[in-house]
Structure formats: C-alpha cells, structure tokens
Amino acid sequence: MSKEKASSRPPRNDSKDADEYVISAQNLSKTYGDVIAVDDISFNVPAGEAFGLLGPNGAGKSTTMKMIGGVSQRTSGQLTIMGLDPDQHGPEVRAHLGVVPQQDNLDEELRVRDNLLVYGRYFGLPMSYLRPKADELLQFAQLTDKAKSKVDALSGGMKRRLTIARSLINEPRILLLDEPTTGLDPQARHILWDRLFRLKEQGVTLILTTHYMDEAEQLCDRLIVVDKGKIMAEGSPASLIREYSTREVLELRFGSERNTSIGAELVGIGERIETLPDRVLIYAEDGEAALEQVSARGLHPLTSLVRRSSLEDVFLRLTGRSLVD
Amino acid sequence: MSVLTEGHSVTEAARNRSFGPLYSRNVKAVVARGLMATKSSNWMVMLSGFFEPVLFLISMGVGLGAIVGTVQGPGGSEISYTAYIAPALLAVSAMNGAVYDSTWNVFFKMNFAKLYQGMLYTSLGPLDVAMGEIFLALLRGLLYATGFTAVMGLMGLITTPWALLMIPAAVLIAFGFASFGMGITSFMKTFQQMDWINFVMLPMFLFSATFYPLSVYPQTIQWFIQAMPLWHGVELLRQISVGVFTPATPIHVGYYLVMIVLGVLLTTGRLRKLFLK
Numbered sequence: 001m002s003k004e005k006a007s008s009r010p011p012r013n014d015s016k017d018a019d020e021y022v023i024s025a026q027n028l029s030k031t032y033g034d035v036i037a038v039d040d041i042s043f044n045v046p047a048g049e050a051f052g053l054l055g056p057n058g059a060g061k062s063t064t065m066k067m068i069g070g071v072s073q074r075t076s077g078q079l080t081i082m083g084l085d086p087d088q089h090g091p092e093v094r095a096h097l098g099v100v101p102q103q104d105n106l107d108e109e110l111r112v113r114d115n116l117l118v119y120g121r122y123f124g125l126p127m128s129y130l131r132p133k134a135d136e137l138l139q140f141a142q143l144t145d146k147a148k149s150k151v152d153a154l155s156g157g158m159k160r161r162l163t164i165a166r167s168l169i170n171e172p173r174i175l176l177l178d179e180p181t182t183g184l185d186p187q188a189r190h191i192l193w194d195r196l197f198r199l200k201e202q203g204v205t206l207i208l209t210t211h212y213m214d215e216a217e218q219l220c221d222r223l224i225v226v227d228k229g230k231i232m233a234e235g236s237p238a239s240l241i242r243e244y245s246t247r248e249v250l251e252l253r254f255g256s257e258r259n260t261s262i263g264a265e266l267v268g269i270g271e272r273i274e275t276l277p278d279r280v281l282i283y284a285e286d287g288e289a290a291l292e293q294v295s296a297r298g299l300h301p302l303t304s305l306v307r308r309s310s311l312e313d314v315f316l317r318l319t320g321r322s323l324v325d
Numbered sequence: 326m327s328v329l330t331e332g333h334s335v336t337e338a339a340r341n342r343s344f345g346p347l348y349s350r351n352v353k354a355v356v357a358r359g360l361m362a363t364k365s366s367n368w369m370v371m372l373s374g375f376f377e378p379v380l381f382l383i384s385m386g387v388g389l390g391a392i393v394g395t396v397q398g399p400g401g402s403e404i405s406y407t408a409y410i411a412p413a414l415l416a417v418s419a420m421n422g423a424v425y426d427s428t429w430n431v432f433f434k435m436n437f438a439k440l441y442q443g444m445l446y447t448s449l450g451p452l453d454v455a456m457g458e459i460f461l462a463l464l465r466g467l468l469y470a471t472g473f474t475a476v477m478g479l480m481g482l483i484t485t486p487w488a489l490l491m492i493p494a495a496v497l498i499a500f501g502f503a504s505f506g507m508g509i510t511s512f513m514k515t516f517q518q519m520d521w522i523n524f525v526m527l528p529m530f531l532f533s534a535t536f537y538p539l540s541v542y543p544q545t546i547q548w549f550i551q552a553m554p555l556w557h558g559v560e561l562l563r564q565i566s567v568g569v570f571t572p573a574t575p576i577h578v579g580y581y582l583v584m585i586v587l588g589v590l591l592t593t594g595r596l597r598k599l600f601l602k
Contacts, residue, residue: 091448121354
C-alpha cells in the first residue's frame with residue numbers, strides 16, 4: 001500500500017501517480033444464472049481521467065460499477081482497483097471510492113448535515129475531521145442553508161448534489177457515478193456537471209455511466225461504448241465520432257408514411273444513410289451540400305436539419321439502434 | 326477542499342479496520358447511526374413499545390387478578406396472579422421489541438430506504454451491519470426490560486434480589502429473537518410475507534404459558550409449545566422472578582444461546598448473499 005500523502009489534493013497529477021492505472025479490468029465477466037450481464041470486457045483507467053461507460057439500459061454498465069465497488073463478485077476475469085482485488089479487499093478498496101448510485105439512497109431518517117457525518121463514520125473517520133469536512137462539502141454542493149433540513153424536503157437536484165457531497169466525505173481517489181443526472185431538469189444537470197468538472201480539476205478519477213450523449217461528450221476524456229455486456233468501441237468522444245461517423249449529419253423528416261420508402265430515392269447522397277421510423281439521417285462531411293443534392297432530386301422533406309455528429313450517431317452506427325428507446 | 330489530517334487518512338482507517346470482505350470492526354458506526362435516527366424520528370414508536378406490556382400487566386393483573394387471586398408459582402409457593410404473569414409479559418416485551426426492530430424495521434431499511442445498500446458501499450461489511458442492527462435491537466430490549474422491571478418494583482411484585490437478573494435474561498431473549506428475526510426477514514420480499522411473522526408471534530404470545538400454566542394442555546400440545554422459543558423465555562424469567570431454579574433453567578438459557586448462534590450465522594450468510602452477490 002503506497003503511503004498516502006497528507007496533502008492528497010491537488011498533487012494527483014504528479015508523474016508517479018499518472019503512470020499507474022487506478023482501475024484495471026481484464027476479461028471481466030459477470031453472469032446471473034443464464035443471463036450474461038458483462039461479457040469479457042477489458043479496460044484500464046489512469047489516475048485523474050474521466051472515464052465513461054456509455055450504453056443503453058441493460059448494457060451491463062451498472063453491473064460493472066458494482067464489481068468495481070466490490071459489492072458484486074465477478075464470475076471470471078481480473079479486476080484491480082488501485083492494485084487491490086475488490087473481492088478480497090472490499091472494505092479497503094471502498095475506502096478509496098466515492099459512490100453515487102443510480103437511485104439516491106440518502107438516509108431519510110437523518111438531517112442533511114447528519115447524513116454526511118454518519119456516512120463518514122461508516123468509513124471509520126473521526127468527528128474532528130468530519131465536522132469541518134461536512135461543512136465544506138455542504139458549501140461545495142450549495143446546500144449550506146439546508147444543513148438542518150430533512151432529506152425529504154430537498155428537491156431532486158438537491159438530493160443528487162447531497163449524494164455527491166456524501167460520496168466525497170472520504171476524499172475518494174475514484175468517484176463512481178451511475179447515471180448521475182438521470183431524472184434531473186436541465187438547470188440542475190448543468191449545476192451538477194459544473195461540480196463534477198471541479199472534481200476533475202482537483203484530480204479525482206471519475207467513472208461514470210450514462211445513456212446521455214451530451215453528458216458523455218461534456219464530461220468524459222475517454223469512454224467505452226457498451227452493448228449487451230460487450231465493448232463495442234473505445235476512445236475519446238471526438239475520436240469515436242471521427243472514426244465511426246462523418247463530420248455532419250443531415251436529418252430529414254418526410255412524415256411517417258414516406259420515411260421508410262424514401263431511402264431508395266436518396267441513394268448516393270452523403271457517405272451513409274440511416275433510416276429510422278421518424279426520420280432519415282444522411283451522414284456527410286458537408287450537410288448543407290447534401291441537402292442541396294436532396295432538393296436537386298426533387299425531394300422536399302417536411303423538415304431538415306444539419307448538425308454535427310454526436311455520440312448518438314456513433315452508437316447507432318455500432319449497434320444499429322438508437323440509445324434512448 | 327481541506328485534507329485529511331495526518332494519522333487519520335482513510336487508507337489508514339481502512340487498513341486498521343479491514344478484516345476480509347465481511348467485517349471491518351466498525352459496528353459502532355452502525356449503532357451511532359441508529360441512535361441518531363431514533364433521536365430524530367423513532368422515539369414515539371419506542372415509547373409505545375414500552376407501554377404495551379405495562380398496560381397488559383395492569384389490565385390482566387389487576388383486573389383478572391382480582392378474580393383469580395393467588396396461583397402456584399415456580400417451586401410451589403403461592404404468588405399473586407399479577408406476579409405470575411409479570412415475568413411472562415417481560416419475556417413477551419423482549420420478544421416484541423427485538424422482533425419489531427429486526428423484522429419490520431430491517432425489512433423497510435433493506436427494501437425501501439436502501440439503507441444497507443448505502444452502508445455497504447462504504448468500508449462497512451455485512452457483518453458490521455448485522456451486528457450493529459442486532460445490537461440496537463438489544464439496546465432497546467434492555468431499556469424496555471429495565472423500565473418494566475422498575476414498574477414491577479413499584480407495584481410491589483419484586484420480592485427477591487434475584488429478580489434483577491430478569492434484565493440481562495430479557496436481553497438474552499431479545500438477542501435470540503433479533504438475530505433470528507433479521508435472518509428470516511432477509512428472505513421476505515413483500516408485505517404479505519411479512520404478515521406471516523405476526524401470524525407466528527400472536528399465537529406464541531397467547532399460548533406460551535403466558536397467562537396460565539402449561540399443564541392445562543394435552544401432552545402433545547405441551548410438547549409443541551415447549552419447542553417454541555417464547556415458552557423457554559417465559560419459564561426462565563418466571564423462575565428468576567422468584568429466585569427458584571431447577572435443572573430446566575440451563576436448558577432454557579441454552580435454547581437461547583443456540584438460537585443466537587444460528588441466527589447470527591443465518592443473518593450474516595443472507596446479507597452476504599443479498600449484497601455481495
């Protein structure tokens with residue numbers, strides 16, 4: 001066990017730490033009875049990275065997170081968290097983890113600040129450390145004036161922020177975030193993203209699962225696209241888009257009747273055409289030029305939109321399905 | 326962000342406490358959480374749990390006692406009917422408190438509040454959680470037992486210093502029910518299944534020689550009741566209350582010791598299966 005520096009933040013990015021992987025998974029699998037939740041996946045995460053697991057519901061993201069947290073035992077493969085096997089050293093591994101589960105599981109019987117204090121006690125931390133730390137985290141989560149409130153009086157966004165504040169009580173080196181902004185309104189999401197950015201700046205390794213493209217693009221340095229327990233692709237958001245999609249996308253809507261039959265008339269425009277029930281996507285380097293070609297063929301869509309390619313397009317390309325059903 | 330002060334790093338805390346994946350020697354954090362939660366929300370429930378046996382004692386003891394008069398207690402001495410049922414009601418109260426804490430309370434925390442899920446994402450292991458919850462149930466049992474014994478004293482039902490031993494004996498009874506109750510609760514998935522617990526508890530309360538001696542039943546029914554845990558608790562406390570001990574006394578104590586060991590093993594195994602799958 002490496003000697004922990006007393007001033008553990010920010011010097012996370014010194015070269016010694018940056019070299020080693022804080023998480024290393026090799027041929028990791030998990031089956032529940034006949035169901036294969038995670039199917040032979042491998043990935044490494046260096047310290048300080050924001051690493052995303054992107055995929056639809058049921059892709060195996062949460063199961064992977066649980067194995068990292070040592071609350072689900074792997075069926076086969078290797079997994080080390082900061083050099084330790086979570087199946088063997090659960091409590092020790094979890095001492096370095098902060099966990100934000102998919103559903104808030106705040107302690108409703110305790111008040112806001114007490115939630116932080118009690119959670120810190122679970123890690124065996126002394127009150128002399130926890131009292132100032134709790135106040136600092138309340139400030140970080142913008143909940144200082146709610147310190148004495150009951151948990152069920154908080155809004156969804158506030159609960160989420162409190163859950164994140166709670167996960168930081170032990171100054172984790174790795175923060176696991178399972179669908180951190182699902183169910184939040186846009187404003188609450190942006191506040192949350194801002195807080196996560198700050199953590200990243202402080203050198204905390206972020207592991208997050210999401211099925212929101214924009215979230216993955218905003219927060220992740222690197223991500224894996226997972227589907228049915230397997231890794232479909234790996235890379236930075238920009239490199240994945242470069243590799244699996246074109247620069248721009250032309251979205252056309254011809255009305256539900258014609259969308260499916262129009263494909264044949266569009267052949268040859270752009271690099272690739274994807275026909276969805278509600279719209280047709282034409283992948284092209286230049287979306288406006290593609291639109292002109294469509295018009296030149298005498299086709300008049302009800303609506304047209306040129307946009308940049310996103311991870312949604314990458315996912316569609318890789319799996320043939322859109323991400324949010 | 327402030328930093329962890331020297332000597333209190335999380336790593337160190339974890340290393341000191343780490344004891345395999347099941348246990349991190351931090352039961353007291355679970356207990357502290359329970360006390361804090363009780364302070365803020367649960368104390369009314371706790372208070373009602375104390376008054377229930379007291380009300381039974383007053384209504385049955387004073388009311389029925391006036392008709393019944395004296396009955397034959399352990400060792401053959403004549404005692405008042407109130408003094409006869411008081412230790413039995415203490416045993417029932419120990420059972421009820423422990424069962425409430427370890428079944429309904431645990432059921433709710435497990436399935437709705439997701440409390441254990443959160444705890445197990447920290448350095449705590451399932452054994453810390455199980456022992457902490459059982460300890461809380463015992464603490465409550467201790468409070469009830471002490472209060473009830475005080476009420477017995479006020480009513481003039483305590484005639485021997487031996488009677489003070491009812492308090493630790495009631496905690497023993499609570500321990501047996503709490504450890505077993507929590508294990509059984511871990512199998513429960515719905516509220517309907519939870520009702521089965523009441524279905525077992527109520528007859529056990531009524532028929533375990535609580536209000537009249539076992540000898541009124543036919544032999545086969547007697548055997549059945551003697552196999553149930555509450556009867557052993559009732560007999561044990563009744564013997565202690567008058568300071569009369571028989572060769573059966575260690576059997577009653579032994580019954581609970583076995584129950585505790587089996588219950589803790591069952592609970593820990595189940596928590597491991599449920600949360601570290």
